[in-house]
Amino acid sequence: MEMRPVRKAVIPVAGNGTRFLPATKAMPKEMLTIVDRPVVQYAVDEAMQAGIEHIIFVTSRNKTAIEDYFDSNPELIASLTRAGKTVQVTQLEKMLPLAGTVSxxxxxxxxxxGHAVWCARELVGNEPFALLLPDMVSYGARGCMAGLVDLYEEVGGNVFGVEQCAPEETSSYGVVAIGESKQHGFEVTGMVEKPAPADAPSNYYLNGRYILQPQIFELLESQERGAGNEIQLTDSMQKLLQKQPFHAQPYTGRTFDCGSKRGFIEANVAFAMLRSDMGEEIYHSVKELLANHESKVKAA
Structure with a gap:
């Protein structure tokens, strides 16, 4: 199989975000903020850190706020400049994608x-592409996708990120079967969707980061609906596994599932404590809140 560079990334942002209602009634869930940056910005930054050149968003109705966010705002820049807020101006200019690099x-x-990924087929074309699920936010010294690019350059084919869960939690995830070890990961010999702990081939689960070959589009086009009466990406990946190699890399950081309220709150706390302008204050505030909570629990 020809080794072609990974230049494009697909980021699906078409979901309704019903788990965050009423907050998402009038705004995309991907625009909810972790500290002061929307969730979707973390996925874009991770892709760019990995050397991705072009971002493809798969959107739906009522998602224009995402397009506006990644566009210029001359009136805001002019207002900030007049107020002498040069730090904010620099920050906004730095996050603005280059013209023609976002579709x-x-x-x-x-x-x-699976259907959302298939919708990007014409923009991706006949080349490998990265796929980042924006709800899954990487937390570590290096983004998960950068490591996947390293693995891809070693083995080619299809690769994805994995993390370990407690063995009794495998029924909540897509779990992989482990094959031969590689320098940056291991071969994947099978995938099982939400297996019972006794049937799980490992405790390594898919963490929402992928590099896929374009042949996945052909399989998605004819893929029948699966779990939830939806077209599932993992169903087509399992078919592609019979034709092409798959490898996985354990992520050395942590991924927060910001599609859940618990994961979203945990991510806010974790990223806030990393900040030089607030980290120490947040740390002490969290300690105080925990101490107050423990004392109330003991008194109850």
């Missing part, structure tokens, strides 16, 4: 992740 396509009907 948008719509998923008109909510038919699942």
């Amino acid at each position: 948008y396509t719509r998923q008109q009907v909510p038919l699942g992740l």
Whole structure:
């Protein structure tokens, strides 16, 4: 199989975000902020850190706020400049993508992740691409996707990120079977969706980061609906596994599932404590809150 560079990344942002209602009634869930940056910004930054050149967003109705966010705002820049807020101006200019490096396509009907990825087929073309699920936010010295690019350059084919869960929690995840070890990861010999602990081939689960070959689009086009009556990406990945190699890399950081309220709150606390302008204050505030909570629990 020809080793072609990974230049494009697909970021699906078409979901309704029902778990965060009423907050997401009038705004995309991907625009909810972790400290002071929207969730989707973390995925874009991770892709750029990995050397991605072009971002493809798969959107839906009521997602124009995402397009506006990654566009210029001359009036705001002029207002900040007049006020002498040069730090904010620099920050906004730095996060603005270069012209022509961001594209948008719509998923008109909510038919699942597999269908959302398929909607990007014309923009991706016949080349490998990265896929980042924005709800899954990487937390570590290096983003998960950068490591996957290292693994891809070693073995080619299809690769994805994995993390370990407690053995009794495998029924909540897509779990992989482990094959031969590689320098930056290991071969994947199988995938099982939400297996019972007794049937799980390992406790390594998919963490929402992938590099896939374009042949996945052909499989997604004819993929029947699966779990939840939706077109599932993992169903087509399992078929592609019979034709092409798959490898995985354990992520050395941590991934927060910001599609859940618990994961979103944990991510806010974790990223806030990393900040030089607030980290120490947040740390002491969290300690105080925990102490107060423990004392109330003991008194109850």
